[in-house]
Amino acid sequence: MSYEVKVDAFEGPLDLLLHLIHRLEIDIYDIPVSQITTQYMEHIRAMQVLELNEASEYLVMAATLLAIKSKTLLPVHEGEIDEVDYEFDEEDPRDELVSRLIEYKKYKEAASELKKLENDRAVLYSKAPADLSELQQPDTMDYDANAYDMLGAFQKMLRRKQLRAPLSTRVARQEVSIKEQMGSMVERLKSFKGRANFSELFPSDDQAVLVVSFLSLLELMKRQVIAVEQQKNFTELSVELRKETWQDEEEPFGPN
């Protein structure tokens, strides 16, 4: 019999056991230990190959199952009548495992309820508190805050930033042509007295602008308007202006 084992599908040995119990349609209160142990072993054998981080936890459970199995396999002790007391005292070796499984199952189900709540909440959007600092007196930090409040504040800010980001990108993403950028690159170099560090020529954080800037730099190099050099490995590239003007008539991307 072969199994398709998705390693990530299980949150640990208890989860795996619940999965087996469900699949084999077993009564959780009357687990056939021998059967489930065999199935469990086959599963972890397949999983071990993949070097699970939690391998040791799966192995501990395997040992537990084997111990229970060996206990249940012991012949039922038909004691003398005086010993009847002890027989009643003897617990079903499966009891502890069963109660662990039941307890775990409760929270696993609770987790899926939380998942639903998470989905419902994810579609409600809020807004940032308005900036009231203009109306505010300077000294208002008299409250008890802990590091987690601060983290919370940071989270909110990041959540908000996520909403704002595409807007600012849209605004920033004006069409910048390579030709224009070549011109402003030369102007910028002039303002640096003809020599600048590579990074100083890329003042914008916007990727679209960066790409265009880069392409125009390459174009300027090709036309030998500028030269690029590096003093040593890993030091910053420096860009030098060689010509004050560049021919405009040539098509930037035309074949030479």
Added chain:
Amino acid sequence: MKKNLLGQIEALLFVTGDDGLSFSQLQFLTEAGAEQVEQALAELKSRYDGEAFGVTLKELAGVYQLVTKPEMAETIQKLVENPTPQSLSQASLEVLAIVAYKQPITRVELEDLRGVKSEKALATLAAKGLIQECGRAEGTGRAILYGTTDEFLNYFGLKNLEELPPLPEEMAQEPEEDTDLFMTKFQEAFKEEVNA
């Protein structure tokens, strides 16, 4: 009711955004009575139910907030950089469920329940502001106790912890109960026998 109490509350909730305001803060800021504020909140809520309204009133983590309606999500997601909402992993949800229902709880208790190490999940959840350390357990180890935060309530759209869905009932009575009852009866009978 005060003339424009509805407007005042709306303005206040608009300004405070995702910080929201508690009932008593609303009462204080609007200088209205509790009943009036309650009534105004109810009126606002039913007004927002109208189709031509894009926001609604929600009580989250003990504060009232304006949020957009669920049916606006698609439109708003066009504004968002990454339109698939972040969601927690199964491991995180499991840990969070246990912490939420069992708080305060130590890492060891949690790991016993789950049967796997959970350090990483705890760290992730703390980093997301969903759980926090909330004290130390009694005893020699003085282990850290974990509990949920207001952000947890907010994240799952809950007013307070009482709003958590009830834990699933245990599926059936434990079979041991019979045995225990039997044992009790047996021991009683036995005692009687001995004492007789």
Added chain:
Amino acid sequence: MKKNLLGQIEALLFVTGDDGLSFSQLQFLTEAGAEQVEQALAELKSRYDGEAFGVTLKELAGVYQLVTKPEMAETIQKLVENPTPQSLSQASLEVLAIVAYKQPITRVELEDLRGVKSEKALATLAAKGLIQECGRAEGTGRAILYGTTDEFLNYFGLKNLEELPPLPEEMAQEPEEDTDLFMTKFQEAFKEEVNA
């Protein structure tokens, strides 16, 4: 008109808050025609004229935004003067959080992150002794760099900065990383070009 265009526009203007949206952005986001958007904006505006509404629609330099009505000023001022722990501390906490996690950081970087001017908050925090100038940035501007103080650690009950709760993984990765990666690729491409 599209069924809930009013609601859509309201929701969009609500979430964008102080930033607002331009007419063409509204049109793009709602996928409605110019006339429809225009009509919806007019309807919204007249709806907000009702006394029971606390916000109104404002157009400033081609950008539409929701703002509280002038007659709400008194109530809002009361909010400003009576700091509620979560609302009025938010700005300071936010700035403090950014300085703590991103130090050393310049004011410009900080404002870029927050999207709002933060001079005042920085001044307040410096006056409280929670942050301090800790050097100057490289480069032409030589901008002041801010960092946290020992008093900051004391205030939050931390031994050292390592004790700060960790940032969630996905938050810890800066969007700038792309740029860095990009820059690295740039320089690689450059070297090849130069050496060719």
